Amino acid sequence: MKYVSLEPSEWAELLKDMESFIISLKYWLVKRKYYHLSLLIIFSLFMNFHPSSNDLILAENGVAYYAIYYGENESIIIRHAAEELAHYLEEITSADFEITNDPNIDKKLIIIGRNNTLTEAIEDKMEFSSIIADGFKIMAHDGNIYISGKIDRGTLYGVYYFLDVYLGVKWLSPDFEVVPKKNTLKVDAMNDLQNPRFLYREIFSMDTDDAYFRQHNRLNGCRGETHREYIEYPPEINTWSRYAPQGEHNFQDVVSAEYYYGGQILTMEEAVREEAAQYFINKIASHGTEPWYSFSQEDCGWIPDDVSKAFAKEHCGKLSAPVVDLVINVTERVRKVYPDAHLSTLAYQWSFEPPCDMAVPPYVMIELAPIDANFGYSYNDTHNSMIYSAFNGWSEMASSLAIWDYITNFQNYLQPWPNIYAMCQNIKYLSSIEPMKVYFGEGAYNTEGAEFAELRAWIASRLLWDPNQNYKELIDEFCDYYYGQASPYIKEYIELLHHAFLQSNEKLRVKQPITSNYLSLDFIKRADELMAKADGVAEGIYKKHVHEVRIGVDMTILLREHLYKAEAEERGETWHHDEKRKERFREYVKEANISYYCEDLPISYLLEAIDVDRIKASKPDIVSSQDEWIDFQDLDMQYCCGAHIVEDMEASDHGALEYDGKEWAIVLPLDLLPEGNWSLYAYVRADIKENAMPDDIAFNMGIYPGLEREIKVRKIKQGYNVFEFPSILNNSTIAWFSCGNGSRSIYVDRIVAIKNDVRIVKPKNGIYVMDRYILPFNFPIIIGKITVEAEISGNAKKVEFYVDNELKYEDESPPYQWQWNEHAIGWHEIKVAASNGEDSVQVFKIY
Known part of the structure; x- marks a missing residue:
C-alpha cells in the first residue's frame, strides 16, 4: 500500500477538514442502516492517509533530530565526510547537526563508516561482500541511517551520493553548487547498495580539475596528475584510484x-x-x-x-x-620477479585495429584510443563501422580493456563541437563491453573556458557510475541549475547544434576546422539569436555561465563572417554586422580565464586571428573552367606547434598561417577530399634569411604516408609561389608543411585540390555525318569520319585514344583530339585514357 506523505502542519489542516467530512459521511450511512460499512470506510480512509512510516525527518524548524556519528578510529577521510555532511545539512535546514563519537547519544544517528560498533553489529545487512572498491550502501535501520563503503573512498562517495541524490545538493562546477533550502528535511527509508559500472573514472579537463569537484562527483581518477602540478590534494580527500x-x-x-x-x-x-x-x-x-x-x-x-x-x-x-x-x-x-606485475599498451592510430589469432592475458591491458572516429556519432553507429569492429575484436581477445576518449575539439577548444549526445551514447555502449573497466576522457586539459566543459564532466560523472540514466534528462537538469532563467535558450541551442551536424553529413573530427558545414549560415543566425536572448534574461552568476557558451558562437562569426556575409548576399538576405561582437568576445574570454584555445596555442593568437579583415578569396589562377577543384584556405587546415593565423594582404583572403619551426605543424587531412584522384597545389610565401644560400631549404612539404619535397631557396620568388605536392597514395592521410633552414618563417595561404580527370567531349549523343553534328539522338550514331575530342584536368600530360581497347593514337599537347577515319560498321567503344583517369562512350558507326 502506498502512503501519502504530508508535513505535520498539513496533517493538522487535513484532519480538521476530514473530521467534518467523516461526521457527515457517518450520519448519511447510519441513516440508511449501513452502520458496519461506515466503520469500514472510515477505517480505510484513516489507513490510506496515515503519515508514512517510511519517512525519516532529519530536521524541522531549525532543529536537528539526528546527530552524525563515526568511530573513534576512523581516518581523516571519514571525519571529513562527516564534517561535509554536517555542513550541507546545516546549509539546507539552518539546523546544527552535532558530530559525535558517542553511539549512545540521545538522538537518532547518521552513522558514517565501517569501523564502529553500530555498523559492525549489522555487517551482514550492509552486504560488504557485494560492494566493490568505490561502492557503498545507504540503509535505514531502527530509525538510524548507515552510510558505508568497503573502503574509505566508498564511504566518502556514499556521503556525497546521499547529499546529491537524496537531499538535492549539486556540484555543477568547481565554483558553483546548488544547495536547496528546506524548513522540514525528510527522506524515505532507504536500502540502497551502489556500485559504479566503471572502476576508474576520470575527466581530464582544467575546467573541472578541482580536487573537491572531482570527488564530490565521484570521479576517482588522477592519471593526468603530471599536467596538474598546480592542484593541491588535501589529505582529507586524497584518495584516488x-x-x-x-x-x-x-x-x-x-x-x-x-x-x-x-x-x-x-x-x-x-x-x-x-x-x-x-x-x-x-x-x-x-x-x-x-x-x-x-x-x-x-x-x-x-x-x-x-x-x-x-x-x-x-x-x-x-x-x-x-x-x-x-x-x-x-x-x-x-x-618472474614480481608476480603481480601488470602492463598496458595503447591501441592507437596505426595500432588501433586488433590482430587475428592472438590472445591477450589478463595481466596485459589494451587501452583503446579511437582518435580517428567520427565523434558526432556513437562508436557503435554505422558511421563508425571500423571503430566498432575494432572494439569487438579487442573485446574478444582481451579481458582487460580501457578507453581513452576524446571529449573536446583539439583544434579549437572554444568552437561549437556537437559531441555531447555521442559522448553520452558512447558511455552507454562502452558499459556493454564487459572487459571495459577504465574510462579516461581527455578534454581541454591546459585551459579553462572550453566549450561546455562543466556540462560534459557533470553528465559523464553520472553516466560512468550508472550508464542507464537518461542523458537528455541529465542535460536538462544541468542546464536548469546552471543557466537559471536562460536554461530554455541554452537547451534549444544544444539541440540546434546537434541537429545541424546531423543535417551536414560531415565527419566530426578530433581536430575540427571552423569552416565546417554544420556551422552553416542558417545555424549561426539562429544560434546568435538564442545567445542574445539567453544573455538578456540571465542575471548574476547565470549571466557568466551564458557568456561561456556565447564565446563559441561569437568566435565562429568573427573568424568566418566574410563567408557568412557573402552567402547571405548570394541568397538575397541581409547579414547583420554586430559592431559590439569583437569587444564582447574579448571581454568574455577574459572573464572565462581562457589561456589557450588549443593544445599549444595561447589565446593571444586567437585574438590576433579575429582581427584579420578577410575577404572572399578569388578563383585560383591555376584552375581552368573545365576543372573540378576545391579551395582549402588557412581556416580549413589543422595547425599546432606555434603555427598561427596572421593578416597577410598578399594572401587570397588576406589571412595566412605563419610558421617558423621544423615540425609538421600545418596539416590538411586528406579525408576532406571527396572520392577520386586529386592533385594538390600549395600557395606558399617564404621569408628568406639574409644569409641563406641558394641550395638551403626554404621549406618542406609532403604527403604522409608518401613522399616529401624540399623546396630550395633558389626556387622562391617574391610573393606567393605555387608548388605541387607529391602524388597522393591509397593510404595517405595528410598533406603537411615545415619550415626549412633557409627561411625565417613560411606563410601558407591555401591548398588547391584539382581533380585528375579526362573526359570525352565529342562525340556526345546525336547523329554525326562526316564529322558534323546533325540531329539529337539517344546515343551517338557516326556516319563517316569523326574527330574524337578530350579534355583533361589535373596533372596529366598525355591522352591515349582507344577503339575497342586497341590503342590508336597518343596526343601530348592540347587540344587533345584524334580523327577516326576507318571503315567500321556496328557497335564500338571509344575510350580516352590519361595518367589520372579514363572515359569511354559506346557508339554506332556506319561506314
Missing part, C-alpha cells in the same frame, strides 16, 4: 636509442624485450607495483622493420600484432 595505466607514449623512454626504428622501436628484437623488462623491474623496485604500468608506442607513425612487418603479416597484416606480442612478452619476464 590507481587502476588506470600510468604513463603513455614511452617506447623510446624505456629502451636505448640503438633500438629505435621507423619512429618506434624494434619490437621483435630480443635485446629490446630484455631491456624493457629490466626497466619495469627497476621501476617496480623503486615505485612499487602499480595496477598498470604503460608500455606504449610513441605519438607518431611507424615504418616497421622487416621482422616486425613479417610478424604483422602472420596476424592479418595488423601492426598491432608485434606491439601486443612485445608487451605480453615483457610482462611475462617482469612477472
Whole structure:
C-alpha cells in the first residue's frame, strides 16, 4: 500500500477538514442502516492517509533530530565526510547537526563508516561482500541511517551520493553548487547498495580539475596528475584510484636509442624485450607495483622493420600484432620477479585495429584510443563501422580493456563541437563491453573556458557510475541549475547544434576546422539569436555561465563572417554586422580565464586571428573552367606547434598561417577530399634569411604516408609561389608543411585540390555525318569520319585514344583530339585514357 506523505502542519489542516467530512459521511450511512460499512470506510480512509512510516525527518524548524556519528578510529577521510555532511545539512535546514563519537547519544544517528560498533553489529545487512572498491550502501535501520563503503573512498562517495541524490545538493562546477533550502528535511527509508559500472573514472579537463569537484562527483581518477602540478590534494580527500595505466607514449623512454626504428622501436628484437623488462623491474623496485604500468608506442607513425612487418603479416597484416606480442612478452619476464606485475599498451592510430589469432592475458591491458572516429556519432553507429569492429575484436581477445576518449575539439577548444549526445551514447555502449573497466576522457586539459566543459564532466560523472540514466534528462537538469532563467535558450541551442551536424553529413573530427558545414549560415543566425536572448534574461552568476557558451558562437562569426556575409548576399538576405561582437568576445574570454584555445596555442593568437579583415578569396589562377577543384584556405587546415593565423594582404583572403619551426605543424587531412584522384597545389610565401644560400631549404612539404619535397631557396620568388605536392597514395592521410633552414618563417595561404580527370567531349549523343553534328539522338550514331575530342584536368600530360581497347593514337599537347577515319560498321567503344583517369562512350558507326 502506498502512503501519502504530508508535513505535520498539513496533517493538522487535513484532519480538521476530514473530521467534518467523516461526521457527515457517518450520519448519511447510519441513516440508511449501513452502520458496519461506515466503520469500514472510515477505517480505510484513516489507513490510506496515515503519515508514512517510511519517512525519516532529519530536521524541522531549525532543529536537528539526528546527530552524525563515526568511530573513534576512523581516518581523516571519514571525519571529513562527516564534517561535509554536517555542513550541507546545516546549509539546507539552518539546523546544527552535532558530530559525535558517542553511539549512545540521545538522538537518532547518521552513522558514517565501517569501523564502529553500530555498523559492525549489522555487517551482514550492509552486504560488504557485494560492494566493490568505490561502492557503498545507504540503509535505514531502527530509525538510524548507515552510510558505508568497503573502503574509505566508498564511504566518502556514499556521503556525497546521499547529499546529491537524496537531499538535492549539486556540484555543477568547481565554483558553483546548488544547495536547496528546506524548513522540514525528510527522506524515505532507504536500502540502497551502489556500485559504479566503471572502476576508474576520470575527466581530464582544467575546467573541472578541482580536487573537491572531482570527488564530490565521484570521479576517482588522477592519471593526468603530471599536467596538474598546480592542484593541491588535501589529505582529507586524497584518495584516488590507481587502476588506470600510468604513463603513455614511452617506447623510446624505456629502451636505448640503438633500438629505435621507423619512429618506434624494434619490437621483435630480443635485446629490446630484455631491456624493457629490466626497466619495469627497476621501476617496480623503486615505485612499487602499480595496477598498470604503460608500455606504449610513441605519438607518431611507424615504418616497421622487416621482422616486425613479417610478424604483422602472420596476424592479418595488423601492426598491432608485434606491439601486443612485445608487451605480453615483457610482462611475462617482469612477472618472474614480481608476480603481480601488470602492463598496458595503447591501441592507437596505426595500432588501433586488433590482430587475428592472438590472445591477450589478463595481466596485459589494451587501452583503446579511437582518435580517428567520427565523434558526432556513437562508436557503435554505422558511421563508425571500423571503430566498432575494432572494439569487438579487442573485446574478444582481451579481458582487460580501457578507453581513452576524446571529449573536446583539439583544434579549437572554444568552437561549437556537437559531441555531447555521442559522448553520452558512447558511455552507454562502452558499459556493454564487459572487459571495459577504465574510462579516461581527455578534454581541454591546459585551459579553462572550453566549450561546455562543466556540462560534459557533470553528465559523464553520472553516466560512468550508472550508464542507464537518461542523458537528455541529465542535460536538462544541468542546464536548469546552471543557466537559471536562460536554461530554455541554452537547451534549444544544444539541440540546434546537434541537429545541424546531423543535417551536414560531415565527419566530426578530433581536430575540427571552423569552416565546417554544420556551422552553416542558417545555424549561426539562429544560434546568435538564442545567445542574445539567453544573455538578456540571465542575471548574476547565470549571466557568466551564458557568456561561456556565447564565446563559441561569437568566435565562429568573427573568424568566418566574410563567408557568412557573402552567402547571405548570394541568397538575397541581409547579414547583420554586430559592431559590439569583437569587444564582447574579448571581454568574455577574459572573464572565462581562457589561456589557450588549443593544445599549444595561447589565446593571444586567437585574438590576433579575429582581427584579420578577410575577404572572399578569388578563383585560383591555376584552375581552368573545365576543372573540378576545391579551395582549402588557412581556416580549413589543422595547425599546432606555434603555427598561427596572421593578416597577410598578399594572401587570397588576406589571412595566412605563419610558421617558423621544423615540425609538421600545418596539416590538411586528406579525408576532406571527396572520392577520386586529386592533385594538390600549395600557395606558399617564404621569408628568406639574409644569409641563406641558394641550395638551403626554404621549406618542406609532403604527403604522409608518401613522399616529401624540399623546396630550395633558389626556387622562391617574391610573393606567393605555387608548388605541387607529391602524388597522393591509397593510404595517405595528410598533406603537411615545415619550415626549412633557409627561411625565417613560411606563410601558407591555401591548398588547391584539382581533380585528375579526362573526359570525352565529342562525340556526345546525336547523329554525326562526316564529322558534323546533325540531329539529337539517344546515343551517338557516326556516319563517316569523326574527330574524337578530350579534355583533361589535373596533372596529366598525355591522352591515349582507344577503339575497342586497341590503342590508336597518343596526343601530348592540347587540344587533345584524334580523327577516326576507318571503315567500321556496328557497335564500338571509344575510350580516352590519361595518367589520372579514363572515359569511354559506346557508339554506332556506319561506314
